[in-house]
Amino acid sequence: MAGLEPSAALSALRGNERAQAVNALFDRFLRRHGHRCMPEAEFLVPRWAEAPEQVMEMIQGYLRAAPGFDPAENEARQCRQREETQALVESRLNPFQRAAFRRSLASLQEQVRVRDNGQHYLVKLFMPVRRLIAELGKRWCNRAIPALLRCWKRRARFTSAWDRRTWPRRWERWRGK
DSSP: OTTSOHHHHHHHHHHOGGGHHHHHHHHHHHHHHTTOOSSTTOTTSOOTTTOTHHHHHHHHHHHHSOTTOOHHHHHHHHHHHHHHHHHHHHHTSOHHHHHHHHHHHHHHHHHHHHHHHHHHHHHHHHHHHHHHHHHHHHHHHHHHHHHHHHHHHHHHHHHHHHHHHHHHHHHHHHHTO
């Protein structure tokens, strides 16, 4: 699976009878988090539910990672590193500064959590709006743009005919004849 294109890997996974449990988990993940994508504020980028190949590509990235790479261990290592850095900073502060630092850090961590959760729910809320805008855009493209092109062609024919009739007179006036 790691060597295939994401769309081919997804098709292979979907077509494998022995992967029903994995497919069920994958579908559950898409139901819960399918409103996400990398640049979430951009309406033009398809969401994971619309292009599950994006998720498959991330999974393939984990599969291609160095042998023995464990995402849970990596997260635990980063947490230990954060705690060690926090302890180092606190060791250099006096008790009053340490108390202020801890309050500021706790407040910042809470604000980041609130921001991330707010973004999650806002993107989830806008998923139906995004689908509606995309559908209206498709309909507009299918109906309005051909009508605009027909109008533009009629105008272009009229304008070019008008230019052919009036150009000699304008040229003579410009030259001063």
